[in-house]
Amino acid sequence: MKKQSKLLIASTLAASAALLVGCSTLPSSAELDKMTAEVAKASFRDQGIAKTDRLVQDAANRECMVADVSGKPLDEKLAKQIEAANLATIKWPAGGYYIGDWKQGEKIAQNGRGMTWSDKAGSANGGNCYNCHQIDKKEISYGTLGPSLYNYGKIRGVKNLYAPESAAVIQYTWGKIYNSRAYNACSQMPRAGHMGVLKEDQMKHIMALLLDPDSPVNK
Ligand code: HEC
Structure with a gap:
């Protein structure tokens, strides 16, 4: 000091x-x-x-x-205002391509590194998702502040990523990871996109981990 x-x-x-x-x-x-x-x-x-x-x-x-x-x-009105203001900050991915590679997504979700004084500006951070969520069943170390995301896509009926009926849940999941306050004014979940923790391609990999029917999360 x-x-x-x-x-x-x-x-x-x-x-x-x-x-x-x-x-x-x-x-x-x-x-x-x-x-x-x-x-x-x-x-x-x-x-x-x-x-x-x-x-x-x-x-x-x-x-x-x-x-x-x-x-x-x-106050309900204030909560709605906060959510609307946060929703407006979300950057949706170009061309509507939301899904990357779940294997890379698993590594990013596992990784809690980044944003410290010893990290370089612009270097890639981890997503730190396991700190609060169960995700893949094989990983037995996880926090429980957030709900379990095991079977996330399967429970929400995503059988085919390109089917029109999958679009709403895909968009919501992107928005939630980008800026969780868009859907819950006082969310305790870090705003990974809004605060610049994750880059767009990293977010796509995490999306695949949660939503791809081939991801172990949905087996
Ligand atoms: C500090 C704890 C914390 C971290 C870290 C965290 N979350 Fe969350 N997350 C929560 C909480 C709490 C909720 C439920 C309350 C809410 O909606 O904000 C939640 C909700 C969610 C939801 C919505 C679930 C549903 O059924 O609607 C998704 C999806 C999600 N988190 C994904 C992630 C991903 C992906 C990461 C990593 C990039 C992550 N979270 C990191 C705490 C966290």
């Missing part, structure tokens, strides 16, 4: 202590939020491709956190 950040933390803590001692009332939750944000900001610095702008919450993050803390669901 840089000397300057240490000093900043010390002065922020001193300021909070003064607030606690000097006032008969405790700081409001807004003041506490502000102090926490200041401490967090002072605790990190830019290094390589990892910049402190990652600490800046967008409007949706803020609204979802407020709803979460209050224990009430997000």
Whole structure:
């Protein structure tokens, strides 16, 4: 940690202590939020491709956190607005080609590397999907924050990738991986396309892993 950040933390803590001692009332939750944000900001610095702008919450993050803390669901109208704004960010693949190679998709889904200060700008990241989802039955190590994606395409009736009746689920899956908030305002799933974690061809490989009838996920 840089000397300057240490000093900043010390002065922020001193300021909070003064607030606690000097006032008969405790700081409001807004003041506490502000102090926490200041401490967090002072605790990190830019290094390589990892910049402190990652600490800046967008409007949706803020609204979802407020709803979460209050224990009430997000206002329905606001949720719809957040979803519509996120839907508008989705870049659909050129020529309508959504499906790559499931074998490469499995490697990308397994890989949780990338986006750290030691990674080079523009280098390919992993998708980190197993961190939250079961996908191929053969992989027994996976997180459960998200639903199981085993048999994903099969359960949704994708028997032929080129059949017109497969189009809706293919498009939804692309959109969900690109920007999960387009369909769930407060989704906890990382926005792989929107945040530039995955490139278009990597997304196509993961699509194949989930949807190709030949993928082990659908056996
Ligand atoms: C930090 C956890 C997390 C990670 C990492 C994650 N997801 Fe998710 N995912 C979720 C959660 C939670 C849901 C369900 C809630 C929602 O819809 O947002 C979900 C939902 C989904 C759905 C929709 C399922 C349905 O039945 O509609 C798909 C598809 C999906 N994830 C694919 C992926 C893929 C592919 C990756 C890797 C690129 C991935 N997820 C990475 C947490 C995660």
